Amino acid sequence: MNFRSLRLPLAALAGLLVLTGCPDKTKTTETATTDAPAAPKLPKAPVFNADSAYAFTAKQVSFGPRVPNSKAHVACGDWIVRKMKGFGLKVMEQPFSAMTFDGTNIRCRNIIAQYQPTAARRVAIFGHWDTRPFADNDKDPKKKNAPMDGASDGASAVAVAMEMARVLGQQPDSLAPNVGVDFIFFDAEDWGHDDTTQQDLKNQLDGSGTDSWCLGSQYWTKNLLPANYKAEYGVLLDMVGAKGGTFTREETSRTYARGPLDKIWNTAATLGYSDFFLFQDTGGITDDHVYTNKAGIPTLDIYDHPSYGNDYFPAYHHATTDNMSIIDRKTLKAVGQTMTQVLYVD
Template identity: 85%
Template sequence: MNFRSFRLPLAALTGLLFLTGCPDKKSAETADSGTPAASALPRAPVFNADSAYAFTAKQVAFGPRVPNSKAHVATGNWLVAKLKGYGLKVMEQPFEAMTFDGTNIRARNIIAQYQPTAARRVAIFGHWDTRPFADDEKDPKKKNAPMDGASDGASAVAVALEMARVLSQQPDSLAPNVGVDFIFFDAEDWGHDDTTQADLKNQLDGSGTDSWCLGSQYWAKNLLPANYKAEYGVLLDMVGAKGGTFTREGLSRSNARGPLDKIWNTATRLGYSDFFLYKDTDSITDDHVYTNQAGIPTLDIYDHPTYGTSFFPAYHHATTDNMSIIDRKTLKAVGQTMVQSLYVE
């Protein structure tokens, strides 16, 4: 995921302290964990964890999704084709940017709309690129090596893709009461880390552009669709690792408390309270900083360790972020919770 640039303080922007850091037939199958609480939830389709796992593996198979690389272009083309194949309205937002180390990159945000004419809308955000180099602090033997980004990026996109697939199969009588916009940001992870890259100059310092989240910064200033509005947004980031846990991050609580409570309560009713913890943690810099600035109340669901003082798991920005850590149980917990939450609307 996430760039998480461990992040630079953004108090001037937000008033808070930010830490750095399948089948084609229509399916009427519904989710039910078998608990009384789950059975009382509105009817919702089943999220297929095997499908989400395969979507994660497919992205990883292209190779590191670093802007300007062939793997990056191929992955983006695959995402666009996949979303169009589900009958969604798909838009591409190409842009050029300079990274903190002076590299000029060609990137694109990808937007896909389910039920594009629905007045009420919910946004599902994620990033589809990978960090170009491992952080030496976590990966000293492979410093600067590119990484697979299996959980950091690919898992979030995979969950969103499976949500899109499942929704596209529902007849009108089983559609949720909201339209859903899947918005995949590019160039999120090519940022300057003050800790591990202290010896490198951040050429964007003082420019007014954060070195992280270049795609979401561009989208926030150039909304697509034009004048885009949503009742709320959910940023998915690092949602596929074994033992993954998700806490209630600071900016999420302050800007999107209602949706956050709804999603966490839905997860508990589905039996996923071991994943969605009622634990409040400090704010971080992620794409939701800029979607919130664009007027979309957004919460961030990302893997936050329950032990120690680190804001990110050991695989974060390391070459160990590969398919060996991806777990269908985590994908299922996040994906089913998100699908069910749409049907609570």
């Protein structure tokens, strides 16, 4: 996933939504904790298979770093398309070209897979499927230019979405949710300039009107696919597979998608996943949800936020330690089962 290093206060972030928007993930000092509400009764929903999600994560990692312009990137994208078609979804690809902050021209594609494509009511599940080409946040300076596996940052989110798609595709019409679901995987999200770790490098996109991060979501926002796309709300999944992962209520999510956010956190509590979905408010960050909110889709961001200390991102963030050794089925289950259940909650 891509998160940069700066947190913006709400007023500045609101302005960012009007202008541009996805530099680094940024933090403020805001933190508040509230108790979980009384648990409501939930309708029956399919069982999310954590073993399957783990396997989908491992498969993506097995291709190698999914860096645009690489063979691994092409092969993994082709695999995602085949799998989503195999689950019975309507799949569209959105190819585009972009220039990165260091002047590299990259060939990319966003992947859109629709479950119940004719349903009037729609929910979007967003994620990014590329990996950062350098581990600039690695504690070992010798590895700062090494590519990353992106097991949690990227692969875990796609894996959770794919398992949701697989499970939904198996349901008879009588057990289908009352919404259609669009799984939208953005490309070129993670090849951005980090002002903290890359101070010695010039951001060639600075002042161009294009942010160096979130290139895929920026492109999709300007070229909606399907055309004139609308959804009741969207959920951006990012870094949702690591052992001990915790998710807080991020400021932009609270501001623009408070209803869906409350539904998800309350559902997680009812399912017994409050150790993962914390009733804790934290500052705003810049991620793909900034752009999907600009597109008129109220979107919240679910990403791994350390529950204590001053670090805003886990130690594996943009480091070579983001590999399969940190992936935990319990975290995948908590996120995947919660998101699957939410689709059945009106």
